Amino acid sequence: MELLIKNGLVIDPKHKIKQKLDILIKDGIISEMGNDLCEENKKVIDAKGLIVTPGFIDIHVHLREPGFEYKETIKTGTEAAAAGGFTTVACMPNTSPAIHSKEVVKFIKNKAKNEGCVNVLVIGSISKSLEGKEISPIEEMVEAGIVAISDDGKTPMDISLMMEAFKKTKDNNIPLISHCEDHELSRGGSINLGKASERTGIKGIPSEAEYLIVKRDIDLCESFSSRLHIAHVSTKESVYLVQRAKEKGLNVTCEAAPHHFILTDDIVSLENTHTKVNPPLRSKEDVKAIIKGILNGTIDVIATDHAPHDENSKKVAYDKAAFGISGIEIAFSLSYSELVLKNKLPLMRLIEMMTIGPAQIIGIDKGTIEVGKHADLTIIDLEKEYIIDSDKFFSKGKNTPFNGMKVKGKPLYTIVEGKVVYERGKILCSQIS
Ligand code: DOR
Numbered sequence: 095m096e097l098l099i100k101n102g103l104v105i106d107p108k109h110k111i112k113q114k115l116d117i118l119i120k121d122g123i124i125s126e127m128g129n130d131l132c133e134e135n136k137k138v139i140d141a142k143g144l145i146v147t148p149g150f151i152d153i154h155v156h157l158r159e160p161g162f163e164y165k166e167t168i169k170t171g172t173e174a175a176a177a178g179g180f181t182t183v184a185c186m187p188n189t190s191p192a193i194h195s196k197e198v199v200k201f202i203k204n205k206a207k208n209e210g211c212v213n214v215l216v217i218g219s220i221s222k223s224l225e226g227k228e229i230s231p232i233e234e235m236v237e238a239g240i241v242a243i244s245d246d247g248k249t250p251m252d253i254s255l256m257m258e259a260f261k262k263t264k265d266n267n268i269p270l271i272s273h274c275e276d277h278e279l280s281r282g283g284s285i286n287l288g289k290a291s292e293r294t295g296i297k298g299i300p301s302e303a304e305y306l307i308v309k310r311d312i313d314l315c316e317s318f319s320s321r322l323h324i325a326h327v328s329t330k331e332s333v334y335l336v337q338r339a340k341e342k343g344l345n346v347t348c349e350a351a352p353h354h355f356i357l358t359d360d361i362v363s364l365e366n367t368h369t370k371v372n373p374p375l376r377s378k379e380d381v382k383a384i385i386k387g388i389l390n391g392t393i394d395v396i397a398t399d400h401a402p403h404d405e406n407s408k409k410v411a412y413d414k415a416a417f418g419i420s421g422i423e424i425a426f427s428l429s430y431s432e433l434v435l436k437n438k439l440p441l442m443r444l445i446e447m448m449t450i451g452p453a454q455i456i457g458i459d460k461g462t463i464e465v466g467k468h469a470d471l472t473i474i475d476l477e478k479e480y481i482i483d484s485d486k487f488f489s490k491g492k493n494t495p496f497n498g499m500k501v502k503g504k505p506l507y508t509i510v511e512g513k514v515v516y517e518r519g520k521i522l523c524s525q526i527s
Pocket of ligand 1: 248371
């Protein structure tokens with residue numbers, strides 16, 4: 095049956111459209127856009143008072159499968175994505191085994207096809223088992239369909255290995271996504287080095303651990319004329335370095351996660367391991383610089399670094415707890431509340447940072463609303479206010495420091511290739527496939 099979305103305010107950053115339009119979807123493809131399209135014999139969604147945007151794309155997600163199914167699975171992670179308004183996610187390779195061979199890439203693609211609720215793209219590892227010693231077979235993973243390489247969660251410290259990786263990304267026309275952390279400097283640390291580490295006695299991680307690697311990788315990207323995307327920037331120096339790289343005309347992009355532009359290390363306490371994330375929550379000055387980087391365009395995209403963990407991994411002493419925040423379901427609400435409502439980022443730009451922006455970084459033909467293209471769409475109520483409650487998450491990971499926070503703006507429908515996979519609090523995937 096054809097699906098008609100009526101009366102919504104359509105926002106499409108690629109074509110700079112902000113207009114009341116009906117959208118007709120036939121066989122998963124947008125077949126017509128216009129006013130007063132005929133409702134007869136169609137399933138109708140009345141989007142009056144709502145906005146209709148391209149489906150959100152998150153290029154930094156941990157789905158934990160294979161190997162850590164007790165933390166998340168492709169099924170639960172993509173259901174969480176659908177509930178957050180995301181129609182496409184790219185999953186990171188720190189699984190077990192790691193995504194370091196064509197077999198693992200195929201395994202994930204196959205599982206995603208059978209059990210996934212949204213589109214799943216795969217990121218292959220830079221090094222075998224993310225050990226930073228031996229390069230992964232990048233060509234064979236590209237052939238199997240990876241969209242980028244990364245050792246996210248770790249940084250290969252061997253520069254010759256990184257040189258080889260940058261060369262291979264250039265040859266294969268994919269970006270290298272860098273988790274920037276000098277492990278010599280961060281070793282044993284759990285939070286930002288500064289007032290919070292002095293106050294709590296928890297070992298700190300200096301800003302240098304991040305930005306010295308940002309600098310290293312920008313230099314390597316320049317040497318090899320390849321594409322570098324910096325994951326989860328958390329320090330003011332990183333923002334400055336990316337800005338300089340862009341001014342120089344290098345092919346460098348970066349992302350910020352909601353927790354890094356909303357929270358500071360002031361909220362860290364020994365008791366609350368949900369504040370433990372890597373890179374750590376930083377100082378007020380860092381958060382200010384990230385917001386500024388978002389407002390002036392230095393920061394290209396929002397990515398969640400959705401990092402679900404089981405309770406046991408967090409219910410331990412702070413220094414033993416796992417790093418990570420489960421965040422995909424609340425990313426839009428947090429970003430809209432903090433960036434648009436509080437810091438006056440144009441709504442069009444926020445949507446761009448969650449749709450066409452990430453699509454361009456990983457080189458996929460998505461992130462826009464166009465006749466003839468797949469109907470990946472999100473319908474949002476910007477007026478909806480609610481209190482974050484992780485017990486209501488579809489993700490297995492309930493680990494968030496945002497519990498209890500009041501936010502505004504909520505995705506109500508998520509549509510993947512014309513199928514409604516999420517509708518007003520309900521996952522519909524299994525009924526459709
Ligand atoms: O906090 C984090 N958790 N940062 C990372 O880079 C990895 C992630 C995870 O896999 O849990």
